[in-house]
Amino acid sequence: MIDKNLKIKLRPTQISDLDILFKFQMDKESGYLAAFMPKDPTDKLAYIEKYTKLLNDATVNNQTIIIDNVIVGSIAKFLMEGDTEITYWIDRKFWGQGIATATLKIFLVIETYRPIFGRVAFDNFGSQKVLEKCGFVEIGKDKGFANARHSEIEEYIYKLSDS
Template identity: 30%
Template structure:
């Protein structure tokens, strides 16, 4: 498993992954139509100078992505893996590697309350639950990483 920069050619695979019915059920993330997805990724993700996004690859194949961005003064983390990569520890390794480069703390993440695997992944990396938030009528667990694992308590923002 490796992380690398996202390339424009990756967007089609990421679009297909985001439309997987089981992934949508687990994430309760609203899928975007192709044109909206491509515009969002080109402008708001890849075109965001304060964002940090990495492709997750397994044996040279694109498995998903991990990203961080500023949202209303808070640094947020998100990740997405294609279904065939679930349950193999790839998400945990990818986010852990990403966190070695993404130093901003506090770092927030949220997951649909029913997506216990995602919540466990984040908690296993040192995130702690803070509260719940509602997106599109669905409850999400909000988590925060205050400092790097084994860190000094000094955050970078």
């Protein structure tokens, strides 16, 4: 259920946001559900270098999610193997409040390129529901190595089209 009183603000991610966003990645439960993490999610220098590059990449749309002047997560559009993809991360302290769904709906107004794809671990039911509530439809499955789980897992592929 989405809290209608949430005042979600999106703004382009700034380098100064990266310290806070990095801390969210350190949460083990969040990382497990995200599954597809860097080999060493504790390597802050690698994280800062990667995202500093991405912030300067015109094909990437990185936005920071803010509620009541508090950074609660991030959302981004990026290109992978020629497809436009979506990714988001909400600080676990804010799970279950409808923030991911509301944020994705706002982001999809800003980011109008379609089709756009979302990928989610087979057992990340929360993210599956977020994508479905925002009009994404499951179109396939894939397997990939999930660093957070140290094994290959199945992921579901979702697609949002204009129609």
